[in-house]
Amino acid sequence: MSKKIFWFIGVIAICIVGIIVLTDTKAESVVIEYDGQPYIGEASAPVEIVEFGDYKCSHCKDFNDSLFPLINEEFVETGKAKFYYMNYSFIAADSNTAAQFGETVYKELGNEKFWSFHHLLFANQTNASGQENLMSDEFLVAVLAEIASEEEVEKVKQAFSEEGGKEAWNLDMSTAKNLGIVATPSIYIGGKEFTGKTMTDFAKMVEEAANAK
Secondary structure (H helix, E strand, C coil): CHHHCCCCCCCCCCCECCECCCCCCCCCCCCCCCCCCCEECCCCCCEEEEEEECCCCHHHHHHHHHHHHHHHHHHHCCCCEEEEEEECCCCCHHHHHHHHHHHHHHHHHCHHHHHHHHHHHHHCCECCCCCECCCCHHHHHHHHHCCCCHHHHHHHHHHHHCCCCHHHHHHHHHHHHHHCCCCCCEEEECCEECCCCCHHHHHHHHHHHHHCC
16 A cells, blocks of 8 residues: 555546635535445445546546546455445536436446446547547447447437436435535545545545444
């Protein structure tokens, strides 16, 4: 762990129409409903790590590309924690489109396909020229088609046209609102907001959450 001290502050920041500010510390533990949410890790893992994110947020992409692999290796694959993703989509109208489409993928195709789509969507956030992609229905379908069969894609398209992911998205947005979240990515560990700066801070908070069980 000592060799993997990583300064988080450059990535775990607020993404509000391009303005970066810092969050206030929130030391109190809050209750988050995890049932029915996509996660990676062992069901028996003692600690819940949650990212509230927006698929249009550049800092969320940085988190997914750079920090998630470290968190996955150090805490998820070792059985110390499980990692959840919940939507707080607020940057643009297509943020909501992407979030609801992702929820539809999870509902129709399951957890494994959701995470493949999730990572690929962040990988395709920008195009080859560095411009931000419009997350239209057509774009989202094209991304899904890279990791799903034609039959699976059609299943998701049909469910999405019937607002199949809207209820789950509404639940995420309500949770984020109740927590007072105004930034993405916002990370919670064991029901407490992470406001540290290093991987050492992160590990300490995971350990404290495990000990509190």
